[in-house]
Amino acid sequence: MALYSDKVMDHFTNPRNVGEVENANAVGQVGNAVCGDIMKMSMRIENDIIQEVKFKTFGCGSAIATSSMATELVKGKSVDEALKLTNQAVAEALDGLPPQKMHCSVLAEEAIRAALADYYTRQGINPVPIVGCIEDCDCCNH
Amino acid sequence: MSRFLYADHAATTALSPAALEAMLPLMQTEYGNPSSLYSFGQQAKEVLDNARAQVAAALHADPSEIFFTSGGTESDNWAVKGVAEARKNKGRHIITSAVEHHAVLYTAKYLEKQGFEVTYLPVDGYGMVSPDSLRAALRPDTILVSVMTANNEVGTIQPIKELAQAAHEGGAIFHTDAVQAVGHIPVDVEELGVDLLSLSGHKFCGPKGAGALYVRRAVPISSLFHGGGQEHTRRSGTENTAGIAGLAAALAAAVAAMPAESARLTALRDKLTAGLSAIPRTRFTGHPTQRLPGNASFIFECIEGEALILRLSALGICSSTGSACSSKSLEPSHVLMAMGLPHEIVHGSLRLTLGEENTEEDVDYLIRSVTQVVAGLRELSPIWEG
Numbered sequence: 177m178a179l180y181s182d183k184v185m186d187h188f189t190n191p192r193n194v195g196e197v198e199n200a201n202a203v204g205q206v207g208n209a210v211c212g213d214i215m216k217m218s219m220r221i222e223n224d225i226i227q228e229v230k231f232k233t234f235g236c237g238s239a240i241a242t243s244s245m246a247t248e249l250v251k252g253k254s255v256d257e258a259l260k261l262t263n264q265a266v267a268e269a270l271d272g273l274p275p276q277k278m279h280c281s282v283l284a285e286e287a288i289r290a291a292l293a294d295y296y297t298r299q300g301i302n303p304v305p306i307v308g309c310i311e312d313c314d315c316c317n318h
Numbered sequence: 319m320s321r322f323l324y325a326d327h328a329a330t331t332a333l334s335p336a337a338l339e340a341m342l343p344l345m346q347t348e349y350g351n352p353s354s355l356y357s358f359g360q361q362a363k364e365v366l367d368n369a370r371a372q373v374a375a376a377l378h379a380d381p382s383e384i385f386f387t388s389g390g391t392e393s394d395n396w397a398v399k400g401v402a403e404a405r406k407n408k409g410r411h412i413i414t415s416a417v418e419h420h421a422v423l424y425t426a427k428y429l430e431k432q433g434f435e436v437t438y439l440p441v442d443g444y445g446m447v448s449p450d451s452l453r454a455a456l457r458p459d460t461i462l463v464s465v466m467t468a469n470n471e472v473g474t475i476q477p478i479k480e481l482a483q484a485a486h487e488g489g490a491i492f493h494t495d496a497v498q499a500v501g502h503i504p505v506d507v508e509e510l511g512v513d514l515l516s517l518s519g520h521k522f523c524g525p526k527g528a529g530a531l532y533v534r535r536a537v538p539i540s541s542l543f544h545g546g547g548q549e550h551t552r553r554s555g556t557e558n559t560a561g562i563a564g565l566a567a568a569l570a571a572a573v574a575a576m577p578a579e580s581a582r583l584t585a586l587r588d589k590l591t592a593g594l595s596a597i598p599r600t601r602f603t604g605h606p607t608q609r610l611p612g613n614a615s616f617i618f619e620c621i622e623g624e625a626l627i628l629r630l631s632a633l634g635i636c637s638s639t640g641s642a643c644s645s646k647s648l649e650p651s652h653v654l655m656a657m658g659l660p661h662e663i664v665h666g667s668l669r670l671t672l673g674e675e676n677t678e679e680d681v682d683y684l685i686r687s688v689t690q691v692v693a694g695l696r697e698l699s700p701i702w703e704g
Contacts, residue, residue, distance in 0.1 A: 188625070189632060194698055205700060209662030212622055212642045212650070216700035232700035236624035236643035240698060276648065 180237055181271035187241035192248050195230040201298060202226075204290025207283055209234070215243045215287035219250075221295055226250050226258055231287070238273055238280035245269050246284040255295070259307065261288055321634035323680050327521075327612055327673035328470050328498060329638060333564065334523035334674075340567035341525065344560035352557050353548065362559050369566035376573045377515065378506040379532050385549045386562050389529035390497040390518030392542070394421035396531055396553070397493040397514045400539035401462045402429050405491070409459030413490070415439045415447045415476075416656035418466050422495055423652070426464075439465070444605040445474040445657045449484045456488030463490045467499035467515075471640055471653040471669055472604030473613025475503065482511040491537060497521055497529075501572035502580065502610055513537045517569075519561065523674065524568030528561030583611040583672050586681050590614050590670065593685030597692055603654065603667070612672035617654070620702040621695040622665045629691045635684065640667040 180188070200218040207214040213235040220228040229251050231243045246266050250258040263281035267273045273281060293303035324332075350362035367381070374381040387393045402412060414426050416438045426436045437455045439447050447465055456463075463485040468475045478494055485492040493514035499505050500515075501522025507515055515532040519525050533539055533552070545554030572579075591602055591614050599619040618626070623641030630637050638644075640651025642665060650664045670684060696702040 185628075188628065191698065209665075209701065212665035214700055232698055234620060234699045234701050235622050236641070237628050239622070239643075240625060276646075277643075 179274060180241070181273075183245075183269070183271045184238065184241040184273065187244040187270065188237045191231075191240055191244035193230045193244065193251065194232065196232065197228045197230050200228075202291040202295035204287055204292070204294050206286045206290050207235070212236070213239050213280065213283055215239065215283055217243070217247070217287045217291040219291050219295070221255060224254050224256075226253055226255065229291075235280065235283075236277075238277035239283065241270055242266050242273070242281045242284035243287060246288055250288055255292060258288060258292060261285060321683070322636075323634050323676075323683060324636045325670040325672060325676065325680070325684060326636045326638050328610075328669065328671035330520045330526065331523045331673055332675070333525055334568050334571060336571045337519075337524050337564040337568040341560040341564040344563055348559075352559060353546065362557075365559055365563055366557055369562045372566040372570050373517075373530055376505075376569045377500075377517075377532055378508045380535070382550075383507075383532055383535055385531050385533060385553050386557060386565075387529045387531055387553060388527055388558070390419075390495070390516050390521070391421040391529075393516035393518070393529050393531040394419070394495050394497075395425050396542045397516060397539070398422060398425045398462065398464055399429065399542060401491050401493065401514070401537075402432075402434055403540035404538035405461040406434075409457075409461045410434045411437070411457050411460040412462045412464070413437045413439060413452065413455050413460055413485075414464045415441060415466065417441050417445050417447075417469055417471075417474075417653045418464065419470055419495055419497065422464055422466070441656050443658055444608075445469055445472050445603075445653060446605060446608070447476050447481065449477060449480040452481055452484045453488070456484070456490060458489070460488055460490045462493060463488075464493040464495065467494045467496040467505065468503065468610050469604065469653060470498045471651060472615045472657070473498075473609035473671075474605040475499070475608045475610065478510045478512065482513075486511070498610060501569055502576070502612070504576070507532055507534070514539070519565035519568060522568050522572040524565040525561045528558055528565040530565070579674070580611040583676075586672050586676060586678065587612055587614050589678070590672070590681045590684055593681070594688055597689055601659075601663075603657065603659070610671075612676075613669070614672070615667065615669045617659065617663050618666045618668065618692050619663050620666065620699045621692060623667050625695055626666070626668055626691060629695065630687060633687045633691070635687055638669045638671075640669070641665040 197218040202219040205216040216232045233243045263285040267281040293307040296303040350359040352363035482492040497518045500517040519528040601617040623639030624644040642650040654664045
């Protein structure tokens with residue numbers, strides 16, 4: 177059995193929605209270079225709908241695949257729906273991840289949340305009660 | 319374009335036709351147990367004796383100093399644990415380096431739990447151990463020093479002769495893990511002055527599952543394997559005659575081809591290095607000249623190693639990385655960390671190790687492919703400012 181599912185390999189080889197949204201009003205970045213994983217999500221949200229979403233990732237095959245899939249799962253959705261996105265949903269959409277790579281899906285979920293938190297912050301709204309606490313990546317002990 | 323380009327010879331090598339030829343009869347018709355008294359068994363013993371003589375000749379050792387094992391890991395375990403056990407009443411201090419293969423490193427850590435004290439010598443930016451730092455670390459209770467001949471990740475060749483000399487001046491036994499060096503650079507135990515040396519067949523076109531430990535006469539070492547008394551009671555277990563025959567044939571061939579092959583590989587490697595050094599924000603890791611002929615190791619900033627390896631694999635290229643995400647422990651390469659490279663960039667490491675079947679065309683393809691893949695991953699990367 178291969179390390180990664182066909183879906184993971186597909187999203188890794190042909191990632192969707194790569195780049196940075198022009199006129200973004202929601203930008204979030206999580207992770208750090210010491211850990212070896214950084215994900216940046218940028219969105220243009222209008223009428224409460226995520227009209228455009230793009231990502232950039234520094235990380236392994238899983239990191240790239242999960243961030244790509246996460247953008248696909250929130251594109252065109254309402255902010256409320258995007259807030260309900262879980263890392264399990266991302267992993268499941270990819271037909272699963274090896275256990276030691278599950279933390280990449282957690283980071284993808286956090287990247288989405290970080291962008292949404294930024295959306296509220298820019299409007300002068302405290303994001304924490306809505307989005308929750310954006311914790312730094314704790315996949316490694318640094 | 320479906321192409322197969324193997325550039326990971328440090329991980330393992332293809333079995334050479336000469337090795338296979340040596341092995342086949344032992345797996346088919348000459349299956350005797352070398353310990354058996356009848357002539358069918360003694361014929362197998364003769365194969366063993368010839369193999370032992372071949373390996374000894376390659377190292378400039380005596381056949382009585384060559385012991386066959388299941389591979390480099392067993393040889394390393396035996397050398398370190400065996401000397402520790404044999405000399406534990408003289409002292410409990412062991413010195414090794416921070417860049418050893420895990421077969422030595424984790425054995426040392428295991429001995430620490432058994433009450434031994436281990437000093438891990440630091441290395442410089444090239445991964446080189448200094449004889450002065452060894453001298454400073456030696457104590458009256460130091461019983462063993464173990465430093466690898468050449469590093470598997472960055473190819474740096476250690477000053478083994480000086481290190482062995484320093485160890486002896488300090489009253490310690492000197493072991494070297496020469497797994498990456500044997501068959502690729504000249505390794506002469508007399509010239510180097512080492513007491514113990516590990517080697518592994520599958521690193522020089524021999525079979526996996528066969529290795530050897532050189533043990534200089536009169537060096538005290540306890541056994542790991544007790545049983546039927548094979549290998550002059552030092553390493554019990556029915557001999558892997560096919561593996562041993564393959565190892566010996568492969569080593570003899572490697573030594574014969576070495577002058578020409580190492581020159582050829584060095585030239586190819588240097589071309590590869592020049593081509594990849596043209597990629598912006600790239601570092602060539604390890605010593606520039608004191609390094610294994612086929613080894614080319616790099617760090618590319620702002621991208622991650624596992625992603626690099628997987629994308630190269632899609633282009634038919636077999637390579638390796640020291641990134642955290644690619645390791646079972648999720649820790650980045652201890653070798654690159656010991657060399658003082660910043661933690662954030664160690665993840666972007668690539669190791670290419672050229673070998674017998676690689677050609678200039680392969681090197682051109684490698685340069686094009688790595689350049690393309692690195693650029694593609696940098697486009698994805700939030701920390702790359704194009």
